[in-house]
Amino acid sequence: MRNPFIAGSWVRGDNFFGRSAILRDILEGERHALWVVGARRLGKTSLLKELEYRIQRSRDTPFVPLYWDLQGSGDARRLAESLVGSVEDSETFRRHTDISVEDLESLPVGEMLATLVRRTVRSGWRLLLLVDEAEEFLSVARSDASVLPRLRRVFHKGPDLRTVLTSTRLLSRLQDYPEIATSPFLQGFIPPLYLTPLAPDECQALLARGSFPAEQVETIMDRTANHPFLVQLIASRLFESRDLGATLDQVAADEMVANFFSVDFQTLEEGERAILEEVAREGRLSPRAIAQAAGRSEEALESLIYGLMMLGYLAREEGDYRLGNWFFERWLRRVTAARANAARPL
Structure with missing residues (x-):
């Protein structure tokens, strides 16, 4: 096939x-x-x-x-x-x-x-x-x-x-x-x-093409947050290898994927990038904590955070915000940590 x-x-x-x-x-x-x-x-x-x-x-x-x-x-x-x-x-x-x-x-x-x-x-x-x-x-x-x-x-x-x-x-x-x-x-x-990430039923319909086990479909959707490029990339490689663990590791380490995140990140405004970096450092943040870190009111950040959620950069979890998908989170944490290390005095 x-x-x-x-x-x-x-x-x-x-x-x-x-x-x-x-x-x-x-x-x-x-x-x-x-x-x-x-x-x-x-x-x-x-x-x-x-x-x-x-x-x-x-x-x-x-x-x-x-x-x-x-x-x-x-x-x-x-x-x-x-x-x-x-x-x-x-x-x-x-x-x-x-x-x-x-x-x-x-x-x-x-x-x-x-x-x-x-x-x-x-x-x-x-x-x-x-x-x-x-x-x-x-x-x-x-x-x-x-x-x-x-x-x-x-x-x-x-x-x-x-x-x-x-x-x-x-x-x-x-x-x-x-x-x-x-x-x-x-x-x-x-x-x-x-243009948001795919809805759950849309992503399931796409992944059904690969006849993957239900638990693999669930893992792909969870790790990618239904981002169509990541879903297609992982599904394409998984279809050939039939080894989900190895496929996820390969995609997480892929320089092409890292470059994709890097270029995409630069399309955001400085304030948007700062919010995402703060969430990456902490793992999860409440709206109040994000506002305090940004030095602005929660009301002033509402439209900005809404846009980041609609584009898949942020997701809501039990009232807090976390980064939108596992691959983006890994990349941004790595970049943020490297920048912090470079800024430390020798």
């Missing part, structure tokens, strides 16, 4: 599990501008690819989808090039809208996007724009602050266009740019939708 688990790549169709509520919000809700926030490797690209896949196979949808990957699009020119590339890559979009790459190539990105919306509407459709790696808008804002307000005007054209941005928490730093303060880019996209 072929290994049914896919670790490190986006999935769709039969390989996509869960996310029914957020898919319903995007496809059937009333909002025309949505921002999906998720930690790294939580499935943001898979969510967009599944949306594209479902719409392309639907006979009664009002939308035609266009997937736009912003990775590497750090200025207006590269942003325009990536949008042209998205149109070029989607034969389905070109066929439904009767548009060619030549119609777009000489246009600045804001005008290009407006043209795509007009041509989509003229063809009898609504455009569902699926924007991946939206953190690149930070680089665009640094290079040319005039670009984002122009894009924002197009994004908020109403029912003709539904825009879905996916990113980590980094994108919230756009609010710190005074150049676009008069036209806050994320206004209309907030509050965000959180």
Whole structure:
């Protein structure tokens, strides 16, 4: 039997599990501008690819989808090039809208996007724009602050266009740019939708592919807190080895996993990282203890802690907070201890 688990790549169709509520919000809700926030490797690209896949196979949808990957699009020119590339890559979009790459190539990105919306509407459709790696808008804002307000005007054209941005928490730093303060880019996209770890039933359905014993399924879910990347990685290796203990040890020591946690951790704000480090040192902390360590009131930390819980960094246990999953806890404790040792005088 072929290994049914896919670790490190986006999935769709039969390989996509869960996310029914957020898919319903995007496809059937009333909002025309949505921002999906998720930690790294939580499935943001898979969510967009599944949306594209479902719409392309639907006979009664009002939308035609266009997937736009912003990775590497750090200025207006590269942003325009990536949008042209998205149109070029989607034969389905070109066929439904009767548009060619030549119609777009000489246009600045804001005008290009407006043209795509007009041509989509003229063809009898609504455009569902699926924007991946939206953190690149930070680089665009640094290079040319005039670009984002122009894009924002197009994004908020109403029912003709539904825009879905996916990113980590980094994108919230756009609010710190005074150049676009008069036209806050994320206004209309907030509050965000959180891409959380998988629900228990979703994770069980995924792990059922491996025909693992119930106690192994329970252990995987407990150690990973249903983080889809970790679940897929462990399940893929366990499917080959059938040795759960060895698999867990290998993943815990894997430098690729450590690098994943390290990069992901840096997407958080300094105050968020400080809270997680304090919880890592103590194992479990009450809301009051977290507030005291942070030097802020419990009320002031409510939204911050809520975000950390939704993204899977924190979990609630008997009124206290602990780190979200066993692998992340091991990594952060190791990093925190190493930093403390390095700071000690010789």
